[in-house]
Amino acid sequence: LRKVLCLRRKFASGVYMMHTRETAEKRIRQLNEDQHPLGQYLVDQLRIVDRAKSYLDTPIRPEEPLDIIEKTILASEHRSLLQTLIDELGRIDRNEALSKSKQEICVTEFGARGDGAVDDGPALRKAIAAAKAAGNGVTLRIPKGTYRIEQMDSSRNHLLFAGLRDVVIAGEPGTTIVGTGVGTLLRVENCHNITFKNLALDYDPLPFTQGVITEVYADECAVDWRLDSGFAPLTAEPFASKKDGFGGKILDIETGRVLSHHGLEIVSFVELGNGLFRLEGDPAQYDNGLDEKLIKVGTPLAVHTRGIEGRPPAVWVASCKHIDLYNINLYASYAHSYLLNDNEAIKLFNCSVEPRPGTNRLTVSNADGFHCRSNRQGPYFSGCKAWRNCDDTSNLYSRAVSVDHILDDTHFVLDARFRPEDKTREWQPDIRAFREGDLLAFIDPNTGNMDGLVTIRKMSDYDWHGHRMLMVEVSESLPSIKSQEDLGKPFPVPKNFEYLYKEDPSEVFEHFVVNLSTKSDGFVMRDCTFGENSVNGTKLKASHGIIENCEFLRHAGEAITFCMRLTWQEAFAARYIDVCNNLFDSHAGIDSTIDYPGPGRFHYGPSYMTGIRVTGNTFKGMEQGSFGLSLHNLRDSEFSDNEFSGSLTIFDDCQRLQFRGNTRNGEPLAAPDIAPLF
Numbered sequence: 001l002r003k004v005l006c007l008r009r010k011f012a013s014g015v016y017m018m019h020t021r022e023t024a025e026k027r028i029r030q031l032n033e034d035q036h037p038l039g040q041y042l043v044d045q046l047r048i049v050d051r052a053k054s055y056l057d058t059p060i061r062p063e064e065p066l067d068i069i070e071k072t073i074l075a076s077e078h079r080s081l082l083q084t085l086i087d088e089l090g091r092i093d094r095n096e097a098l099s100k101s102k103q104e105i106c107v108t109e110f111g112a113r114g115d116g117a118v119d120d121g122p123a124l125r126k127a128i129a130a131a132k133a134a135g136n137g138v139t140l141r142i143p144k145g146t147y148r149i150e151q152m153d154s155s156r157n158h159l160l161f162a163g164l165r166d167v168v169i170a171g172e173p174g175t176t177i178v179g180t181g182v183g184t185l186l187r188v189e190n191c192h193n194i195t196f197k198n199l200a201l202d203y204d205p206l207p208f209t210q211g212v213i214t215e216v217y218a219d220e221c222a223v224d225w226r227l228d229s230g231f232a233p234l235t236a237e238p239f240a241s242k243k244d245g246f247g248g249k250i251l252d253i254e255t256g257r258v259l260s261h262h263g264l265e266i267v268s269f270v271e272l273g274n275g276l277f278r279l280e281g282d283p284a285q286y287d288n289g290l291d292e293k294l295i296k297v298g299t300p301l302a303v304h305t306r307g308i309e310g311r312p313p314a315v316w317v318a319s320c321k322h323i324d325l326y327n328i329n330l331y332a333s334y335a336h337s338y339l340l341n342d343n344e345a346i347k348l349f350n351c352s353v354e355p356r357p358g359t360n361r362l363t364v365s366n367a368d369g370f371h372c373r374s375n376r377q378g379p380y381f382s383g384c385k386a387w388r389n390c391d392d393t394s395n396l397y398s399r400a401v402s403v404d405h406i407l408d409d410t411h412f413v414l415d416a417r418f419r420p421e422d423k424t425r426e427w428q429p430d431i432r433a434f435r436e437g438d439l440l441a442f443i444d445p446n447t448g449n450m451d452g453l454v455t456i457r458k459m460s461d462y463d464w465h466g467h468r469m470l471m472v473e474v475s476e477s478l479p480s481i482k483s484q485e486d487l488g489k490p491f492p493v494p495k496n497f498e499y500l501y502k503e504d505p506s507e508v509f510e511h512f513v514v515n516l517s518t519k520s521d522g523f524v525m526r527d528c529t530f531g532e533n534s535v536n537g538t539k540l541k542a543s544h545g546i547i548e549n550c551e552f553l554r555h556a557g558e559a560i561t562f563c564m565r566l567t568w569q570e571a572f573a574a575r576y577i578d579v580c581n582n583l584f585d586s587h588a589g590i591d592s593t594i595d596y597p598g599p600g601r602f603h604y605g606p607s608y609m610t611g612i613r614v615t616g617n618t619f620k621g622m623e624q625g626s627f628g629l630s631l632h633n634l635r636d637s638e639f640s641d642n643e644f645s646g647s648l649t650i651f652d653d654c655q656r657l658q659f660r661g662n663t664r665n666g667e668p669l670a671a672p673d674i675a676p677l678f
Contacts, residue, residue: 008337020086021049027089037591038092041347041380045085049546052078053577055611056169064431068132069450070606072517075501076439077544081325081522084345084377091193098137098166105130106141114145121149128161134408135166142199144174149185156183156312165189169480172200175508178202179314182238182305182334188317195325195556201314202356207334209239210302210362212278218289221281223264224272225301228360236302238305238334247366248279249390249534251300256362256389257532259294264301279303303388304366313339313371317403319432321345322560333365337389342432342518344376364389369396369533372542374433374518385529391425393530396520397541398433400443400571401510405464405485413462414513416485417472431470434459435468438517440474442481445509448607452478465490481511514571519543525550536561537586543575551583559584560608562592568655573633576611585620589628608653614638622646628664644669 027430028046032039053634063068103125108114112123124147130141132295132552149158158179161169175198179185183199188194209231229231248264251257265285270278279301281290314333317323328351329382330337337353340346353369355361369386372379372395386393404412416431429474436459442452454474462471484490487510520542530537538547540562552559562574573594584590592609612634619628619642628646630637635655644664650657663668 008547018339021046021082022180024082024085024089025356028294031092036092037349038088038347040382040526041524042085042088044294044380044526044546045081045088045522048082048522048524048546049078051086051576051578052544068241070452070610071583072453073441076516077521078128078154079262079278080377080517081154081544084522087178087324088345093138095193101137102139104141105134106143107147109145112142112147114143114147114175116146116148118148118336119150120153124149124159124392125538128159128164131163131167132164135164137166137168139168141171141172141229142171142175142177144172145352146176146178148178148180148204150180152181152183155187156181157187157316158183158185160187160189161191161194162187162189164194166193167191167204167439167520168195168322169199170195171200171428171435173198174200176202177202178204180204181205182312184219184312185314185318186316188315188320188323190318191320191323194320195320195324195326196328199327200329201331203314203332203334206332206361207238207365208302208304208332208363209234211275211277211368213295213297213299213301216290216292216297218292219296221286221290222281223279223281223290223295223301224313225277225279227275227277229275233271233275234303234562235271238516239303245282247304247390249304249363250294251302251362253298253300255532255554256300256388257597258363258534258556260556261391261534263534264290266303283461284340300362302363302390311335313337313367314365315339317346318342325345325349325351328350329354333363333367335367336364337365337368337386338370340370341373341374341377342375342377343378345380346375346378346399347380348382348384348403350383351381351387352387353389353393354385361611366390368392368395369530372520373522375513375520376400376518377522379445379523381523381525381528383527383550384525386531386533387416387529388532390534392536392539392557393533394525394538396523396545397539397568397570398515398520398572399569400514401569403442403483403511403513405462405470406481407471409479410475411471411473412478412481412513413464413483416588433515434470434472435517438515441514441516442473442478443512443514445512451511452479453477454478482508485508486510512571516572518543519572524548529553531555531586537584539563539575539576540571541570543572543577545577546580547582547584548578548580553583553584553585555586555588557586558588558591559586560590562590564594573606573609574612575609576642577613579614580618581616581619583620584628587621588626588630589619589622589644590614591630591632592629592634593632608635608655610635614639615641617642619644619646 029041107127110123110126112120120320148600211225211227213223233239246266250259250263266279268280313336315338320341325347325348330353342406368391369389402415410644438456454476456472462469474491479554521544525547528550536557537552537555537559564573566568622645626646628644629648642662
């Protein structure tokens with residue numbers, strides 16, 4: 001046992017890293033020859049591991065202090081990426097052995113009928129409990145049919161999969177699960193080695209309704225709107241319970257794509273009869289009345305309930321390891337369609353967010369398609385689709401948390417308040433995104449300095465002025481950290497620094513903590529289609545990733561934005577990402593930026609992005625005054641063999657960018673074309 005533990009320590013420390021990497025490559029080659037379904041995933045992960053090693057081997061620039069810290073972080077990331085790859089190979093071998101048992105459970109054994117009429121929730125929950133108890137590779141079968149769920153648990157979940165291990169949940173083409181309440185439809189928590197297959201997910205009643213604008217009163221910020229047949233009026237649930245207005249999204253008359261994230265903010269309505277409503281906007285948000293070029297007679301308008309109490313995602317996967325989703329098709333959601341957080345090696349194959357085929361639905365939800373926060377490795381998207389959701393199609397990031405109180409130089413109380421058992425869904429930092437052994441960076445937003453790089457030794461709850469917070473014991477003494485308590489702020493405060501900075505530019509802020517183990521390292525988007533949504537194709541604040549052979553189509557915003565937003569406490573910028581052989585046919589192409597409120601203020605991480613390779617892509621649709629590239633805060637990156645359209649602007653806070661072999665509108669692109677700041 002001592003020898004085994006010693007070997008494990010050496011593997012973790014990198015002593016045998018080359019040997020394990022070579023062994024992994026041989027096994028991956030064999031699995032590819034056998035056409036294993038995870039073959040491409042393994043190839044992509046090995047590519048990411050090797051790229052991280054290549055950057056690790058580059059010389060340190062002593063004139064750039066952050067470069068030394070970057071190399072320290074990179075070594076940890078490389079070890080973690082390689083270990084996850086090796087773990088996945090072990091999982092494949094384990095599942096091959098488990099598959100020989102051929103044990104099955106069917107939901108019909110527990111009384112599920114799948115006729116769309118009765119409440120199948122109790123029967124499905126019993127079947128899930130039986131599958132959890134069985135484990136060992138059991139398959140839980142859900143035959144073709146419509147399974148209606150009338151009741152939710154105390155945390156507002158229709159179906160909860162918690163603590164399952166070594167289980168396959170297998171639907172069939174035509175297996176549909178329908179939720180009837182304002183809650184999460186499918187929640188997966190603390191599971192290991194789980195596979196979901198062939199499920200369609202929907203709601204009844206829908207979380208949105210839709211109709212057509214019949215009259216515009218621009219000066220009064222109001223429209224008359226006729227409800228489409230078959231959709232719920234605003235006087236019915238779930239709309240009747242919402243007290244603070246609705247979001248109205250404007251869609252293109254000809255194509256149906258979502259035109260803007262800021263459509264019509266509805267503060268009140270009047271029912272006029274015969275399916276006609278007068279929708280009244282907030283005049284304070286429209287200085288010159290409604291934009292009649294955007295909002296006009298005949299325009300489709302969808303009305304959403306994103307702000308409804310709880311803001312539940314439809315699919316919520318949290319704190320899981322090695323979880324695969326195949327052919328999960330989502331047709332409606334109250335907020336984010338998929339919320340993925342604190343997972344390791346989560347993979348989605350041919351999963352979708354789109355209006356239900358065969359219907360006249362205009363949209364899916366008024367939030368992100370794939371919202372990915374603080375994941376430990378991944379997610380991996382292959383052949384996935386996000387279409388006509390009214391926000392970003394995908395968003396990958398982690399959050400910084402404040403230091404609220406200091407017990408001594410190694411014990412710190414952090415503002416991580418959200419817990420799975422909480423009934424509310426406030427968007428506080430999630431305590432599950434911290435584990436013993438995680439690598440933490442303590443950052444001073446007043447100076448931009450990283451004043452500590454330590455690991456978590458122990459964790460526990462801590463009551464701070466009546467608020468349940470997280471106390472961490474760290475590996476080294478940090479004597480110069482500032483807390484909210486030190487600054488005379490003994491209460492949790494909203495961390496929307498985009499506005500706090502503007503209100504008091506001289507305010508001193510406490511240190512922030514970034515968990516460097518939860519940055520979605522190893523994410524991949526391959527052969528995916530994202531489009532016709534109200535904001536961006538994807539927002540990336542993740543590291544060590546690949547975006548390849550995807551289509552980004554007719555977004556209202558940028559196809560890809562590498563950014564860090566103060567508004568969302570986003571921590572650490574995009575690093576080491578390959579963007580290859582994609583089609584960008586959108587309002588705008590690729591931008592990179594880090595929000596800064598003004599001189600003397602800094603973000604929670606390095607002040608730049610690095611290691612972005614954009615090669616072999618086609619940019620279309622940006623000729624009418626929009627941009628193909630708009631780059632801030634980017635270093636040591638490459639743009640080669642791309643066909644651009646639109647303007648190309650590189651600002652003077654970029655450093656060491658390489659451009660070669662690119663064209664624009666069919667003509668070779670020379671360096672002066674990127675002037676004046678190239």
